[in-house]
Amino acid sequence: MKFKLAIFDLDGTLMDTSSGIFATANKAVELVGRKPEHDISQLRKFIGPPIIECFINTYNLEEELIADAIEHYRKEYDIRGQFGAKEYPCMKSTLGKLKEKGYQLAVGTLKPESLALSMMDHFGFAPYFSSIRGSDLNSKLSKADIVNKVLADLGVDATDAVLIGDTVHDEEGARVANVSFIAVDYGFGFPRGQQKTNSMIGVVSSPEELLSLL
Template sequence: MKFKLVIFDLDGTLMNTSPGIFDSANKAMVQLGRQPESDVKQLSKFIGPPIIQCFKNTYNLEDEFIEQAVANYRVEYSLHGQYNAVAYPQIIETLAQLKERGYLLAVGTLKHEELATNMMQYFELAPFFSSIRGADMGSKLTKADIVKNVLSDLKIDPSDAVLIGDTTHDLIGAKDSGVKFVAVDYGFGFPRGQQPIEGMLKVISSPGELLTFLG
């Protein structure tokens, strides 16, 4: 199946952003007078969903404290956390080869759009992408909304695009936006050895496998 556009999720797909995310989330909670979370499995719930849901899922935080927690987190992550990340092995080579083969590349993430753009620039990945789209400040956009924004930017039909991601939020976003979906099992959501389920074209265990699959 040939595509024109490959859309990448950011956290857990392009980059291992967990150190900066976990640290910023815990600092946000400490500023509220709460205990930080030390269990990595529990902290992993913070990656994938919209940020409001992240605080509920990970810390069981009451609704009245969510707004302040999000504000605390965004300050910490903007100042420090976003720089505490690393691209997954083979990502740069994979992006370069896909671009050389004529694919349009984009980022579609539930991370705030300005942060996503800043990170792609800081880690020198931005030149690979023709569109970088993310969440709004109110976290009202769904993954499907963000994917549709990418499609609109590049004037690409959904049937000509595929989303690469590591969580069920990506899977649902692909389905709801009409694009195909390839799962990765090296990120934060799908476990190693994940078998394809409905809605998944394929599951890959390293970025390099995408080159073979897409051709």
């Protein structure tokens, strides 16, 4: 066993949450008087960064509208958006096999922590994880901050942990937190066929491929 702890991003890594996120984001901007976005490549910018950056990068939303847009987004996502997520094929069986190998498993996401807990419970993922950590409601925490909270929860050194994620924001968070990083190219950020970089220990195209690296 190469590590003691595997930390999973949520959006684009554990689950395909895109349909709920895109629909909710479009509704939120409409509620603050702006036009929705229908270009999928543009909408993909909404997944990965902190939510304030998401509204700026995707919609070029004015600063004075962002707080209201975030409030609308969170209300709508709590009611409907989160339930449009789909787990990636073989994800749960892969998690089970990693636990059989002796790994501790955790979630580290920029979603609000209360929402991450709700989704992991609703979709039956919660029993696999020893720690589920997310952002605060002010969106002030970085990915590295969240990873460090997981490490503290479980008493694991950074050198014994690996973060698994689908965006450069995950890659950067792993670097800052001094944990290893595995990229997945089936999510939203890295393109299919993503080449391994110096900061990655590997790239996988399906959940099952993680078993060959861990």
